[in-house]
Amino acid sequence: MRVYNFAPGPSTLPLPVLERAAAEMTDVNGTGQSVMEMSHRSGAFKPIIEKAEALLRELMGIPANYRVLFVQGGGSLQFSMVPLNLGGIEPGAPKKKATYVETGIWSKKAAEEASKYLDAVTRASSKDRAYSYIPVAPAPAPDDAYYHITLNNTIVGTKWPSLPETGAIPLVADISSCILSEPLDISRFGLVYAGAQKNLGPAGTTVVIVREDLIGRAPSWTPALLRYDIYAAEGSMYNTPPCYGIYIIGLVLEWLKALGGPVAMAKLNHEKADLFYAYLDNSSFFRSPVEKSSRSLMNIPFVSTITDSGHRGELETRFVKEAEAQGLVNLAGHRLVGGMRASFYNAMPIEGVKALIAFMEKFEKSEK
Amino acid sequence: MRVYNFAPGPSTLPLPVLERAAAEMTDVNGTGQSVMEMSHRSGAFKPIIEKAEALLRELMGIPANYRVLFVQGGGSLQFSMVPLNLGGIEPGAPKKKATYVETGIWSKKAAEEASKYLDAVTRASSKDRAYSYIPVAPAPAPDDAYYHITLNNTIVGTKWPSLPETGAIPLVADISSCILSEPLDISRFGLVYAGAQKNLGPAGTTVVIVREDLIGRAPSWTPALLRYDIYAAEGSMYNTPPCYGIYIIGLVLEWLKALGGPVAMAKLNHEKADLFYAYLDNSSFFRSPVEKSSRSLMNIPFVSTITDSGHRGELETRFVKEAEAQGLVNLAGHRLVGGMRASFYNAMPIEGVKALIAFMEKFEKSEK
Numbered sequence: 006m007r008v009y010n011f012a013p014g015p016s017t018l019p020l021p022v023l024e025r026a027a028a029e030m031t032d033v034n035g036t037g038q039s040v041m042e043m044s045h046r047s048g049a050f051k052p053i054i055e056k057a058e059a060l061l062r063e064l065m066g067i068p069a070n071y072r073v074l075f076v077q078g079g080g081s082l083q084f085s086m087v088p089l090n091l092g093g094i095e096p097g098a099p100k101k102k103a104t105y106v107e108t109g110i111w112s113k114k115a116a117e118e119a120s121k122y123l124d125a126v127t128r129a130s131s132k133d134r135a136y137s138y139i140p141v142a143p144a145p146a147p148d149d150a151y152y153h154i155t156l157n158n159t160i161v162g163t164k165w166p167s168l169p170e171t172g173a174i175p176l177v178a179d180i181s182s183c184i185l186s187e188p189l190d191i192s193r194f195g196l197v198y199a200g201a202q203k204n205l206g207p208a209g210t211t212v213v214i215v216r217e218d219l220i221g222r223a224p225s226w227t228p229a230l231l232r233y234d235i236y237a238a239e240g241s242m243y244n245t246p247p248c249y250g251i252y253i254i255g256l257v258l259e260w261l262k263a264l265g266g267p268v269a270m271a272k273l274n275h276e277k278a279d280l281f282y283a284y285l286d287n288s289s290f291f292r293s294p295v296e297k298s299s300r301s302l303m304n305i306p307f308v309s310t311i312t313d314s315g316h317r318g319e320l321e322t323r324f325v326k327e328a329e330a331q332g333l334v335n336l337a338g339h340r341l342v343g344g345m346r347a348s349f350y351n352a353m354p355i356e357g358v359k360a361l362i363a364f365m366e367k368f369e370k371s372e373k
Numbered sequence: 374m375r376v377y378n379f380a381p382g383p384s385t386l387p388l389p390v391l392e393r394a395a396a397e398m399t400d401v402n403g404t405g406q407s408v409m410e411m412s413h414r415s416g417a418f419k420p421i422i423e424k425a426e427a428l429l430r431e432l433m434g435i436p437a438n439y440r441v442l443f444v445q446g447g448g449s450l451q452f453s454m455v456p457l458n459l460g461g462i463e464p465g466a467p468k469k470k471a472t473y474v475e476t477g478i479w480s481k482k483a484a485e486e487a488s489k490y491l492d493a494v495t496r497a498s499s500k501d502r503a504y505s506y507i508p509v510a511p512a513p514a515p516d517d518a519y520y521h522i523t524l525n526n527t528i529v530g531t532k533w534p535s536l537p538e539t540g541a542i543p544l545v546a547d548i549s550s551c552i553l554s555e556p557l558d559i560s561r562f563g564l565v566y567a568g569a570q571k572n573l574g575p576a577g578t579t580v581v582i583v584r585e586d587l588i589g590r591a592p593s594w595t596p597a598l599l600r601y602d603i604y605a606a607e608g609s610m611y612n613t614p615p616c617y618g619i620y621i622i623g624l625v626l627e628w629l630k631a632l633g634g635p636v637a638m639a640k641l642n643h644e645k646a647d648l649f650y651a652y653l654d655n656s657s658f659f660r661s662p663v664e665k666s667s668r669s670l671m672n673i674p675f676v677s678t679i680t681d682s683g684h685r686g687e688l689e690t691r692f693v694k695e696a697e698a699q700g701l702v703n704l705a706g707h708r709l710v711g712g713m714r715a716s717f718y719n720a721m722p723i724e725g726v727k728a729l730i731a732f733m734e735k736f737e738k739s740e741k
Contacts, residue, residue, distance in 0.1 A: 006400070006405055007399060007400060007405045007406075008404070008405035008406060010405075010406055010410055012410065012411070012412040012415070013412070014412075014613070015409060015410055015411055015412060015413060015613065015616060016410060016412075017406075017410050018407060018409055018410050020399065023398050023399045023407050023409075024398070024399060026398055027395040027396070027398035027399065028395070030391050030392070030394055030395035030398070031375060031388065031391045031392065031395065032374070032375060036376070037374055037375045037376035037378075037700065037702070038375075038376060038378055038385075038702070039386060039391050041383060041386055041391075041574070041575040041576075041621065042378055042380070042383055042384060042385050042386050043380070043383055044380040044381070044382075044383060044384075044703050045383060045576065046708070047380070047703060077445035077446050077447075077450075077577060077615075078445050078446060078598050078612075079445075079598075079612045079613050080612070081597065081598055081611070081612035082445075082596070082598045084597070085596035085597065085598065085599075086596075089596075118596070118597055121593070121594045121596075122594070200613065202613055206409070207409040207615075207616065207617045208409075208413065208613040208614065208615055208616050208617070209445060209577040209578070209613075209614075209615030209616070209617065209618060210577070225489070226489045226490070228450070228453035228454075228457075228486070228489075228596070228599065229449065229452070229453065229486055230446050230447075230449055230450045230453065231453075231596065231599075243449070244446075244447045244448070244449035245382070245383065245447055245568065245570055245576040246576065246577075247445075247575075247576055247577030247615070247618075248383060248575065248576050248577070249575045249576070249577065249617070249618075250577060250615075250617075253409065332405065334404075334405070334406070335412050335415065340414070
């Protein structure tokens, strides 16, 4: 029996997508092959990767002067690729600077990794209050190579309420945990990246959307597979791409389009999140640790007012276990912050949110 | 209807594996989730990655002082990771040397990429005769950081008949297109790597098997996801691994074990290859361009004695097209060398080889 899976990623996928993938597993599009078995340069695979890109362009409204790249290595490899490709690294020249805004563990990791290649300056941080809010956007320095933000913070459950104004400095965003959850104006960015394993498909494929003029600036010693120009020149086929992941992304995007795309998703995601935040805000037993103006639509951490801490104590462990017995799984908070967390990605139906709230109401009563 | 798929990779997978993956797509092991939906740190995924590693260790007889790492980026990323991690790169110190043996396009690419980080010395090459043989193994220099070979050459269809003696210099091999096709003594190597998309599973997962003492030597500026020590310390979970690929690898290894492992596979693969080479050697219409002592078990290129060239002329195009109409697909030679090629990986049943030969006999007759 299927469960309601509140995992932060890898995370729940649309059931119709999984059912179609299963039905096509040994023979897709009448080719007599699984997508896993296809030569990536064959006529059988070409329409699959082309469809995935075309749908992504259509649903996200990606301007023509942006390239869509399918990369491996997750968001974490982008922590290296962004500074290597956009960092203005030149032999003998002093290191450039870039703005990083620290809004959680992932943005901190991104800055640490970038520090290998340039001066990654953390110009604002919300660490003082456990990353429970998005700080006021700092101004970039005029010579910054780029300006990096994590648009939605999966672990702490915050989201930038509006995009920072960065002028001519390219804005770079990790959008792994909010891609396609609501409309996003790509023209505001120099580059965005997203590991697939939240709103797009299985782990192992990363989507990079990059403005053309930012491609081709990596130093000569950059590993080939870490150069955006190679992906752009070779249509993401310098070597074998993660074909099956790209196929599943295509199926997810078809499903998303049929439902009305990001506009329809935003409506549904607001309904789901509003319902859950309203419950938390009215509960005397659970609460959200996140400032209202910074709350994520996708990832909602919560703590009990009884223990009121991020630690995973007896109560939290029991909550997660009892929920699991009811088919509500993966509700533990991140191992580094504790507490509990529910992720409501696009594929989570509102019924899942309602079932979770019903369980929490019962749990709350039984504890009193 | 399923076809016989002779693709060089991604390539045919065992039908029972695909059928099981389809059956488990929406609910694996009673978890109510697809493997694609599982948190990689969950109790549900743990046995999946552990099983894949345990089976690989058992089937390949991997000694205890070797680590098994699941990496992304294919063999091509290993072209960068091997020199970065094993190249003895030290700040201010002169570049080290490493031996590369050029036996085809991939080994050449490996050396070119390594040249970014050290002096990759091509100490032997078979380029003089279009890579149609494996050269006599050159001696390494005593101070070489390592000695790199491509054990099986997918494009040109050669295989090292025996391993080079490298003494104390770590032998490094790309075994992408021959892993588990026959027994291999891992203790002879410092490191081997294999992209999964030939004998193991879907594209997007790479297996690296590395001797423990070689781990931990990357310079500090190495991108985090290109450091073997990080994969080793984190059990290949520094970030989200390609979970679904690892799951399919596990299923393939289970299938392989049930059939008798590499010993049984070697017997079957020799039967298949012997049958096909015997046909080619006795044909007046087709021939193998590869020297007998260097022939691959897995990838068998062939040309027509009529055109007798690597170019893809009218005859080759017609051959590939007519074969496809008979359900024998992906028989074109590599785009860089032309001609034709049949790959007989573990999952190719001997019936496929017989069907191909029968087709070729008919084709041959119709051309005379």
